[in-house]
Structure formats: C-alpha cells, structure tokens
Amino acid sequence: xxxxxxCQDKAASSGSSFTSSFRFLSQDRxxxxxxxYAFCREVDDVVDECSDANVARTTLNWxxxxxxxxxxxxxxxxxxxALVPIVKQFKLPQEHLLEIIDGMEMDLDQPRYADFxxxxxxxxxxxxxxxxxxxxxxxxxxxxxxxxxHDLGIAFQLTNIIRDVGEDAxxxxxxxxxxxxxxxxxxxxxxxxxxxxxxxxxxxxxxxxRARQYYRQAFDHLxxxxxxxxxxxxxxxxxxxxxxxxxxASGCHVLKERVSLTTRYKLWLAFKAWLKN
Numbered sequence: 001x002x003x004x005x006x007c008q009d010k011a012a013s014s015g016s017s018f019t020s021s022f023r024f025l026s027q028d029r030x031x032x033x034x035x036x037y038a039f040c041r042e043v044d045d046v047v048d049e050c051s052d053a054n055v056a057r058t059t060l061n062w063x064x065x066x067x068x069x070x071x072x073x074x075x076x077x078x079x080x081x082a083l084v085p086i087v088k089q090f091k092l093p094q095e096h097l098l099e100i101i102d103g104m105e106m107d108l109d110q111p112r113y114a115d116f117x118x119x120x121x122x123x124x125x126x127x128x129x130x131x132x133x134x135x136x137x138x139x140x141x142x143x144x145x146x147x148x149x150h151d152l153g154i155a156f157q158l159t160n161i162i163r164d165v166g167e168d169a170x171x172x173x174x175x176x177x178x179x180x181x182x183x184x185x186x187x188x189x190x191x192x193x194x195x196x197x198x199x200x201x202x203x204x205x206x207x208x209x210r211a212r213q214y215y216r217q218a219f220d221h222l223x224x225x226x227x228x229x230x231x232x233x234x235x236x237x238x239x240x241x242x243x244x245x246x247x248x249a250s251g252c253h254v255l256k257e258r259v260s261l262t263t264r265y266k267l268w269l270a271f272k273a274w275l276k277n
Contacts, residue, residue: 003082004031007038010079024274025138025232032090032137033232035082040100040130042079047107048171060105067097090137099129107173112188116177116210120154127160128153131233139229148221152233155214159240162207163247166194166255176207194255204252211244231274238273239266 001009011022011034022030022037043063050056069075070083071094086092103125113119131153135145161168161175168175169191181187184203189195215237222230239261246259261269 001078003078004035006078007035007082010038010041022232024235024270028089029137029232031082032086033134035079035086036092036130036133036137038079039083039097042077043101043104044126047104053108056108057105060101063101064098067094067101070094070097086137092133092136096129096133099125103129111173113175113177115179119175119177122175123154123157124150127157131156134233135230138232140226141229142223142225144221144223145226145230148218148226148230149233151214151218151221152237155211155218156236156240158207158211158214159244162204162211163243163254163259165191165204167258169194169255176203180206191255196253196255200255201252204254208244208248208252212241215241235270235273238269242269 022033025033043060046056046059046063050059063077066075066077066080070080070087075081075084083092083097087094087097103122106122106125110118110122113122128150131149132146135149140146165174165176172192174181174188174191176186176191178188181191181203184206185199186197186203190197190200218237222234227234242261242265243259246261247254250257250259
C-alpha cells in the first residue's frame with residue numbers, strides 16, 4: 001500500500017463531512033487535503049483510543065518528531081511520507097501541523113473549559129489551523145481570506161461540539177464553557193447524566209447562535225476574488241450548517257442522540273453548493 005492509498009483509506013473510513021467536498025478538487029489538491037485530513041485523524045485517534053494518558057502523550061511526542069522529519073528527514077509513518085511533497089508544493093508551515101497536535105493534547109489535560117476564551121484556543125488549534133492549512137492548499141490572492149478560514153474553522157468546531165455533547169460527556173469531556181453553563185443554570189452533573197432540562201435547551205440555543213455568528217463572520221471576511229478558489233470550504237460550510245439545522249429540527253436532543261447526515265444527502269449538498277459558488 002502506498003502512502004497516498006493509506007491516506008485515502010484513513011479518510012474514507014472516517015465518514016466525515018469533510019471528505020464529501022474533496023471530490024470537487026483538482027487531483028493534486030485532493031491528494032493534499034486527503035493527506036492533511038488523514039494526519040488530523042491519526043493524531044485525534046491517539047487521544048480518543050488510548051486509555052493511558054501517559055502513553056497518549058508519548059505517542060503525540062512521537063508524532064511531533066514525525067512532523068519534524070517531514071520538513072527535514074525521513075518520516076516513517078505513511079501519512080507523514082505522503083505529506084513530504086505536499087508541504088513543499090503548498091508551502092504549509094510546520095508550526096501549524098504542530099499546533100494541531102498541541103490541540104489534541106489539550107484533551108488529555110483539560111476536560112473542562114472555564115469560559116469561551118479558553119475554549120477558543122482549543123478550537124483554534126484543532127480547527128482554525130486546519131482551515132488555514134486548507135486555505136493554503138485551495139489557494140488565495142487576498143490575505144483577508146485567512147480571516148475567513150480562521151472563523152470558518154471555529155464555526156465547524158462549535159458545530160461539532162454542539163452535535164457531540166452527549167458523546168463527549170460519555171468520555172467525561174464537556175466543551176461547553178462552564179461560566180455559560182452556570183449562567184443558564186446547567187450543572188456538569190446534568191450534562192454527564194444526560195438530564196435534558198429547559199435550562200439545557202436555552203444553553204444550547206445560545207451555543208447554536210454563536211456558531212451561526214461565526215459562519216456569518218467567516219462569509220463576510222471572504223473576498224470576492226477568492227470565492228472560487230475557496231469553493232471547497234464553502235461546500236464544507238453548507239454541509240456543517242445542515243448538521244446544525246438538523247440538530248435544531250430534531251429538538252436538540254444531543255445528550256442522548258447524535259445527528260448525522262446520509263452520504264447521499266451530503267453529496268447533494270456539496271453539488272448544490274458547488275453550483276451556487
């Protein structure tokens with residue numbers, strides 16, 4: 001199996017909304033995005049699948065060494081081997097790949113967030129940085145596009161957090177800011193025990209509006225000159241906003257249910273967004 005084939009298999013097995021948009025890219029950009037996504041999945045899996053925090057931390061340090069090898073050595077992992085020509089072609093900064101690992105490591109140290117400011121750092125590392133790397137791969141003329149990529153990444157991660165409240169709680173993780181939970185009269189015990197109260201629904205409505213605001217900010221930042229090159233990000237946005245809409249339409253029962261879209265529906269949304277943009 002070649003490094004590129006490994007990345008394709010890794011991306012395909014995830015069932016993520018991201019991969020539905022890759023088929024609209026040119027071959028070299030699709031290859032780059034698939035490798036980047038596979039890298040994100042690999043380091044995320046370290047934290048999600050390893051029950052020993054010390055082992056997970058050691059493994060993440062191994063990945064940091066692999067990233068260093070991508071930029072000046074011989075990486076051993078097929079994902080990093082696939083990244084070698086990509087970081088050169090698209091001039092992807094090494095520090096961005098390392099920040100993604102830093103974000104994943106936060107899950108080992110910080111199962112709660114005191115306020116939105118502290119949550120923003122996590123969202124930046126695990127999502128905005130991916131958006132910035134994606135913008136480099138897609139191409140842009142106006143640096144304002146990087147503000148769009150940053151905010152769109154935050155919007156995507158907030159959507160994930162809203163959709164996965166119950167799933168994260170079962171891993172003893174709460175990504176809802178603690179001060180906002182207190183403001184709406186929702187306790188950590190409510191989340192961990194899946195108590196769906198009226199106050200919980202008010203809290204989630206607040207989170208959903210914030211996510212929508214980040215989508216609006218992102219779209220406002222995107223210059224017209226770069227709208228065509230960034231179409232893949234806009235396709236992703238169409239799909240992620242549909243997830244958010246489905247959460248609302250289903251009654252926001254995210255403590256016990258996880259909303260997902262069918263592959264066919266995601267492809268239809270992707271095609272519609274491609275024609276629109």
